[in-house]
Amino acid sequence: MVNKFINTTPQSGVCPGHMPARCEALGIFSIRTWDINFVASGPIEANHANPRQGLMFKVPSEWRSFEVVSSKGDRKTVEMRISGVGSRFNTTNPPGVQAWSSLPANWTHAPAPCQYTGMWAAAPTLRLWFWLVPEGAGACNLVTPFDVPTSSFSMLEYTYELRTPNPLDMDAGDYRGTITYRVGPYQDFDFGDLYLPNDDVLTFNFDLRVEHNLKVDLPPGGNRVELLPEGGWQAWLNRGRQPSRLFRDQTFVISTSGRFKMQLECSLAIGNTCGLRNGAGDQVPLQVGISLPFGLHDQGVQAVNKVPLRLDGVGTELFQPAFYVNNRSGKLHFEVETNDVKDMLEHPGSTYSGVVTVIWDSEV
Structure with a gap:
């Protein structure tokens, strides 16, 4: 401090x-x-x-x-x-x-x-x-x-x-x-x-x-993200209620003393975000967002809560600490939205997957 x-x-x-x-x-x-x-x-x-x-x-x-x-x-x-x-x-x-x-x-x-x-x-x-x-x-x-x-x-x-x-x-x-x-x-x-x-x-x-420090750690297995409905699959299996969205909030730990920006890279790009694809080639967009711990803010000195990560980098060009942030928890948000989940349900039994690369870049 x-x-x-x-x-x-x-x-x-x-x-x-x-x-x-x-x-x-x-x-x-x-x-x-x-x-x-x-x-x-x-x-x-x-x-x-x-x-x-x-x-x-x-x-x-x-x-x-x-x-x-x-x-x-x-x-x-x-x-x-x-x-x-x-x-x-x-x-x-x-x-x-x-x-x-x-x-x-x-x-x-x-x-x-x-x-x-x-x-x-x-x-x-x-x-x-x-x-x-x-x-x-x-x-x-x-x-x-x-x-x-x-x-x-x-x-x-x-x-x-x-x-x-x-x-x-x-x-x-x-x-x-x-x-x-x-x-x-x-x-x-x-x-x-x-x-x-x-x-x-x-x-x-x-x-x-x-000499700035920037370090990000994921928990073991945190690089493999499984998207689930709210409360898991039981509501659909037991009552036939279709999920409104599929999501996962992945926790990470960050330590930083300097400014950084965040960028997104995708194995499959759909518009300004990443996408998921099944074996038949059907595709849906995947929304990715970031929430940073207390002490890190954006250019407008606002808290960072579920800020979208986009391929063009707009909105995540600069994050900076108000004080040295040491081993604080943040979250990556992954979500397939309601309309896109409906498209996925038209192909039952298939698996959708993709690779998303999230970059914390200290060269601002």
């Missing part, structure tokens, strides 16, 4: 290394890159009035959209936002551990609007931290009550949120796309005016892989 992609990107940094249980509880993961670092171009002055002249962190926490494209040219929209940020802050000693712990907004608790995750580690010359960033949060600032002569951020770690398309609405295949963020003062990743990055671009490459 959860129609989402599974993120297989390897984790690194704070979540696997410091607080795996906490990250799991928060529903987040982390990625750490040492390829981007920031070095202060000058000192932080004590009690600076301009947040940009101190410890300031702004990330692209708003949703942004981009396209992923399959090898067939199918396009889907993905949305992304950065929802957490952290790093290793390096400085001189002094000020030392005690000086940093005197901060009003202490590194142990993130300054608003950022949110504390539980991650905080310290040594005399460094701080390791990781904060959550609400949607559209803006900048998070720390003002120091003392001078910081030299400092740097030796890496960047982050977490992100994704809004991916419903994979059940996508054709099978690989979908690829990229989104690029700028890094530096007044850019997407903005650590203020003092901290200058060694690289000004951070590009995310996405590969969304869709």
